[in-house]
Amino acid sequence: METENKKNAVSAEEHSSSDEIVQLVTFRLGNEEFALDILKVQEINRVVEITKVPKAPDFVEGVINLRGRVIPIVDIRKKFHLNIKEATKETRVIVVNIMNKTIGLIVDSVSEVLRINSSTIQPPPPLIAGLDSDYIKGVGKLDERLIILLDIDKIFTTGEHKLIEGMIK
Numbered sequence: 001m002e003t004e005n006k007k008n009a010v011s012a013e014e015h016s017s018s019d020e021i022v023q024l025v026t027f028r029l030g031n032e033e034f035a036l037d038i039l040k041v042q043e044i045n046r047v048v049e050i051t052k053v054p055k056a057p058d059f060v061e062g063v064i065n066l067r068g069r070v071i072p073i074v075d076i077r078k079k080f081h082l083n084i085k086e087a088t089k090e091t092r093v094i095v096v097n098i099m100n101k102t103i104g105l106i107v108d109s110v111s112e113v114l115r116i117n118s119s120t121i122q123p124p125p126p127l128i129a130g131l132d133s134d135y136i137k138g139v140g141k142l143d144e145r146l147i148i149l150l151d152i153d154k155i156f157t158t159g160e161h162k163l164i165e166g167m168i169k
Helices: 002-017 158-167
Strands: 021-029 032-037 041-046 060-066 069-075 092-098 101-107 109-117 136-142 145-150
Touching: 021 092, 021 101, 021 145, 060 101, 092 109, 101 158, 109 136
Parallel strands: 032 145, 069 101
Antiparallel strands: 021 032, 021 109, 041 092, 060 069, 092 101, 136 145
16 A cells, blocks of 8 residues: 555656646647647748749648748648648748758648646547547647647658658758
């Protein structure tokens, strides 16, 4: 019994120390709300003219010139096999760092920067919104909202990383 109490005390200590605040950039794809770790986000921009690249993967819209740097632009809707949607005034490009590469992600809109307690994040169920759960770190609960936390480094396969890298060499 005493050993069991010690285990419970240790897990309670671990739990309270893991209750850290996580900062997320939230965005929408249709009715779903997603989030990325703010440390992976470099900036958020309006959509500018995108130069098409021949033989690029279908989810790559092309490249843009971002202050002298050529970066690939990925339509995240296409990558996640969601219905294609025309750009609106709310459409944004989230410039992220994925495995030490700068890539722009087209999203329907950017919602806000959130600070949530890590204890409100639950592990992902096997399938969420049609996504393979490897991409998903967890699901955050905030009031009545469910926010799907993406693991940006796992969105692309190794082969896709190499194709995208080849576009900017």
